[in-house]
Amino acid sequence: MRWRPLGAALAATAALIALPATHPSARAAEIPLSQGKTATASSVENAGTAAGKAVDGDTGTRWSSAAGDDQWLQVDLGVTASVTRVELDWEAAYGKDYKVQISQDGTAWTDLKSVTGSDGGTDTLDVSGRGRYVRMLGVHRATQWGYSLWEFQVFGGTDAGQAGCDSGNAARGRTATASSTENAGTPASAAFDGDTATRWSSQAADPQWLQVDLGAVKDLCKVDLNWEAAYAKDFQIQASADGQNWSTLKSVTGATGGTASYDVSGSGRYLRIYGTARGTGYGYSLWEVGVHTGTSGLPPVQGGGDLGPNVIVVDPSTPNLQQKFDDVFARQETAQFGTGRYQFLLKPGTYNGINAQLGFYTSISGLGLNPDDTQINGDVTVDAGWFNGNATQNFWRSAENLALNPVSGTDRWAVAQAAPFRRIHVKGGLNLAPNGYGWASGGYIADSRIDGTVGPYSQQQWYTRDSSVGGWTNGVWNMTFSGVQGAPATNFDSGPYTTLDTTPVSREKPFLYLDGSSYKVFVPAKRTNARGVSWPANAGTSLPLDRFYIVKPGATAATINAALAQGLNLLFTPGVYHLDQTLDVTRPDTVVLGLGLATLIPDNGVDAMHVADVDGVRLAGFLIDAGPVNSDTLLRVGTPGAGADHSANPTTVQDVFIRIGGAGPGLATNSVVVDSDDVIIDHTWIWRADHGSGVGWDTNRADYGLRVNGDDVLVTGLFVEHFNKYDVYWNGERGRTIFLQNEKAYDVPNAAAVTHDGIVGYAAYKVADSVTTHEAWGLGSYCNFTADPSIVQAHGFQVPVTPGVKLHDLLVISLGGKGQYAHVVNSTGAPTSGTDTVPSKVTSFP
Numbered sequence: 001m002r003w004r005p006l007g008a009a010l011a012a013t014a015a016l017i018a019l020p021a022t023h024p025s026a027r028a029a030e031i032p033l034s035q036g037k038t039a040t041a042s043s044v045e046n047a048g049t050a051a052g053k054a055v056d057g058d059t060g061t062r063w064s065s066a067a068g069d070d071q072w073l074q075v076d077l078g079v080t081a082s083v084t085r086v087e088l089d090w091e092a093a094y095g096k097d098y099k100v101q102i103s104q105d106g107t108a109w110t111d112l113k114s115v116t117g118s119d120g121g122t123d124t125l126d127v128s129g130r131g132r133y134v135r136m137l138g139v140h141r142a143t144q145w146g147y148s149l150w151e152f153q154v155f156g157g158t159d160a161g162q163a164g165c166d167s168g169n170a171a172r173g174r175t176a177t178a179s180s181t182e183n184a185g186t187p188a189s190a191a192f193d194g195d196t197a198t199r200w201s202s203q204a205a206d207p208q209w210l211q212v213d214l215g216a217v218k219d220l221c222k223v224d225l226n227w228e229a230a231y232a233k234d235f236q237i238q239a240s241a242d243g244q245n246w247s248t249l250k251s252v253t254g255a256t257g258g259t260a261s262y263d264v265s266g267s268g269r270y271l272r273i274y275g276t277a278r279g280t281g282y283g284y285s286l287w288e289v290g291v292h293t294g295t296s297g298l299p300p301v302q303g304g305g306d307l308g309p310n311v312i313v314v315d316p317s318t319p320n321l322q323q324k325f326d327d328v329f330a331r332q333e334t335a336q337f338g339t340g341r342y343q344f345l346l347k348p349g350t351y352n353g354i355n356a357q358l359g360f361y362t363s364i365s366g367l368g369l370n371p372d373d374t375q376i377n378g379d380v381t382v383d384a385g386w387f388n389g390n391a392t393q394n395f396w397r398s399a400e401n402l403a404l405n406p407v408s409g410t411d412r413w414a415v416a417q418a419a420p421f422r423r424i425h426v427k428g429g430l431n432l433a434p435n436g437y438g439w440a441s442g443g444y445i446a447d448s449r450i451d452g453t454v455g456p457y458s459q460q461q462w463y464t465r466d467s468s469v470g471g472w473t474n475g476v477w478n479m480t481f482s483g484v485q486g487a488p489a490t491n492f493d494s495g496p497y498t499t500l501d502t503t504p505v506s507r508e509k510p511f512l513y514l515d516g517s518s519y520k521v522f523v524p525a526k527r528t529n530a531r532g533v534s535w536p537a538n539a540g541t542s543l544p545l546d547r548f549y550i551v552k553p554g555a556t557a558a559t560i561n562a563a564l565a566q567g568l569n570l571l572f573t574p575g576v577y578h579l580d581q582t583l584d585v586t587r588p589d590t591v592v593l594g595l596g597l598a599t600l601i602p603d604n605g606v607d608a609m610h611v612a613d614v615d616g617v618r619l620a621g622f623l624i625d626a627g628p629v630n631s632d633t634l635l636r637v638g639t640p641g642a643g644a645d646h647s648a649n650p651t652t653v654q655d656v657f658i659r660i661g662g663a664g665p666g667l668a669t670n671s672v673v674v675d676s677d678d679v680i681i682d683h684t685w686i687w688r689a690d691h692g693s694g695v696g697w698d699t700n701r702a703d704y705g706l707r708v709n710g711d712d713v714l715v716t717g718l719f720v721e722h723f724n725k726y727d728v729y730w731n732g733e734r735g736r737t738i739f740l741q742n743e744k745a746y747d748v749p750n751a752a753a754v755t756h757d758g759i760v761g762y763a764a765y766k767v768a769d770s771v772t773t774h775e776a777w778g779l780g781s782y783c784n785f786t787a788d789p790s791i792v793q794a795h796g797f798q799v800p801v802t803p804g805v806k807l808h809d810l811l812v813i814s815l816g817g818k819g820q821y822a823h824v825v826n827s828t829g830a831p832t833s834g835t836d837t838v839p840s841k842v843t844s845f846p
Contacts, residue, residue: 206278229257241269325354572594661700748788
């Protein structure tokens with residue numbers, strides 16, 4: 001905690017004496033929802049500036065924080081409310097940049113408004129959102145002091161749902177189950193039969209639960225409990241959409257039994273009473289449970305349904321099938337920054353004479369449970385005729401879960417970044433270069449079997465994971481393999497190869513398939529020390545499509561969040577989705593899966609997506625495109641300071657791509673921030689655009705690509721480029737990276753613009769000085785300082801020198817002499833020089 005010096009305090013006192021005797025008060029006619037409610041804060045400057053002072057209705061008292069940027073003040077409104085306006089009455093120490101956020105549980109937060117460039121005084125913000133908790137989250141202070149608010153006022157209305165809460169018991173006669181029963185005469189159903197002379201009772205142990213299936217998702221507004229003498233002292237009322245993943249509507253402690261009613265706010269098909277501490281030496285016993293339903297004004301979001309207008313489902317008998325592929329390719333071949341998005345889904349069977357050429361934002365996937373269920377006697381092709389044989393811009397397309405028997409014996413997949421090739425069986429060879437062997441800058445293969453030889457030829461770099469190949473010829477700079485049968489041996493001292501025998505932890509991407517005539521999503525299981533493909537064993541679970549909200553073009557962020565709150569997973573169909581509020585993923589094991597490079601654009605400076613610090617979330621297959629108003633963080637996984645162990649069931653981020661600029665001006669301070677432990681990032685391209693529309697040093701400013709604060713995070717296949725400061729900044733312990741492809745920003749105006757701490761240039765990959773254990777393999781950073789070719793960057797990589805921090809096989813390259821590197825890592829490694837694009841390498845550090 002930092003105290004203001006006496007001189008400053010006297011100056012502040014003098015300033016206050018000059019003010020009117022009473023600080024101007026905000027609206028007296030309307031009482032804020034926040035007034036007199038419980039307030040908490042990240043810190044207080046001293047005992048006289050407590051959090052509650054900002055919600056006491058007294059404009060002569062204030063809250064003030066410690067002197068730091070990352071500070072917050074929050075208020076618990078006591079009930080769920082519809083918030084329409086927030087007023088912040090700043091003292092002289094005001095927030096220049098800050099967010100106003102809302103939450104149902106005080107843990108998972110949604111942005112209501114991002115404010116940049118405030119000038120203090122009174123900020124009146126019109127907002128729209130529902131929740132119980134509202135907070136001000138400081139981003140940057142305007143002064144050297146902390147943040148200080150005379151009043152923090154929240155306006156709106158509490159939910160009118162209680163007045164419209166149905167008096168009938170929606171649970172009566174419904175199917176009930178329990179963790180246990182005392183005997184056959186006290187079944188779970190007895191608590192829902194409308195007979196107050198019958199009861200459910202459990203075994204004498206903690207915890208125990210009783211649940212009821214309401215038959216469909218309902219809005220829940222009140223729960224009545226009629227306890228027998230064996231009551232619960234501490235318990236929770238919970239709701240679930242699927243009977244497996246639960247959210248807490250009410251936590252009760254110190255109950256005394258008898259009859260009690262509890263107002264709740266939430267939705268679900270299943271309601272559960274979850275007892276954690278008994279009030280007697282017996283079990284738990286309830287005469288009756290009543291569940292009342294109402295409406296929040298929004299009907300429950302329904303799962304399942306069709307896949308929307310941009311998913312093209314075909315089978316071998318589909319008429320004019322080749323023409324369908326050709327028509328989409330004609331629209332997408334050159335549409336690098338267009339809005340078209342397409343997904344081809346091929347039903348199991350054999351397809352003859354097909355050449356599916358894939359342009360931008362086009363994906364092709366088989367609908368079998370195994371790749372060999374969908375056989376193409378033909379090709380899936382990516383080439384570079386549109387760009388005169390240069391494949392370095394063949395981005396944003398994918399192929400998945402099918403088998404290929406190429407017409408010529410070799411399929412061509414000449415891609416650059418963000419073009420995954422997953423779960424493919426190639427019954428022949430695979431050529432990764434364009435026709436004519438022009439430049440290429442890929443790429444990624446996973447969980448695939450290539451019976452013949454893979455020929456990278458002109459590919460600069462490539463990462464292959466958990467696959468098998470019949471052979472691998474040549475390579476340019478950086479070819480990295482983990483868990484690949486048939487991979488070449490490491491030869492990085494003289495060649496491009498880095499090979500790890502296994503991948504330490506991996507889990508394949510979820511995928512859509514047909515079970516008979518029903519769509520399901522298969523969610524593969526985690527593997528450790530994997531080598532080779534995961535199929536046909538297919539360890540994992542299947543989720544029916546009615547457990548997904550099928551997101552289609554035109555869907556709003558409010559509806560998507562409502563679906564998440566109900567416990568539904570998300571399946572984004574191909575399209576471009578504008579978000580006026582952050583998507584909050586708070587339930588463990590939630591799947592968010594995109595088809596056809598579905599694209600999320602945050603509007604008005606909100607963050608695109610936040611994931612709570614929970615187990616087993618799967619994010620896969622979508623693009624986040626920054627909007628023209630600066631977002632603080634486009635994707636955040638976990639919450640700041642998180643420390644829960646998720647090693648048994650980690651969150652995975654796969655084929656999730658980030659773009660700032662290119663399709664138009666985009667701004668974001670941070671692209672991806674990982675706060676949770678044990679997260680696996682498996683293939684991402686995090687790109688600050690170097691070409692396209694809305695590109696310039698400040699026009700599409702983005703300071704950081706990937707920031708890792710969580711411990712035990714693993715990244716496999718990391719592509720991150722062109723950020724204004726650090727492309728990768730790693731704070732967490734025991735982090736690991738297998739393969740990095742990086743280019744430094746082309747448009748650095750001069751050396752002064754990137755000089756910090758006496759160092760010229762921000763490292764592509766920075767491990768914080770406090771880290772004691774870290775390891776990485778196969779890292780490459782390239783410079784192409786087109787705005788000022790005289791820049792000499794100090795190094796590509798910067799790490800603490802300690803025995804626990806180890807780097808293997810890293811290189812830096814000057815592309816055509818446009819700028820140079822003085823060293824590879826820290827002050828180790830020879831400088832680059834000249835225009836010949838020759839790597840400077842370090843095989844082991846320290």
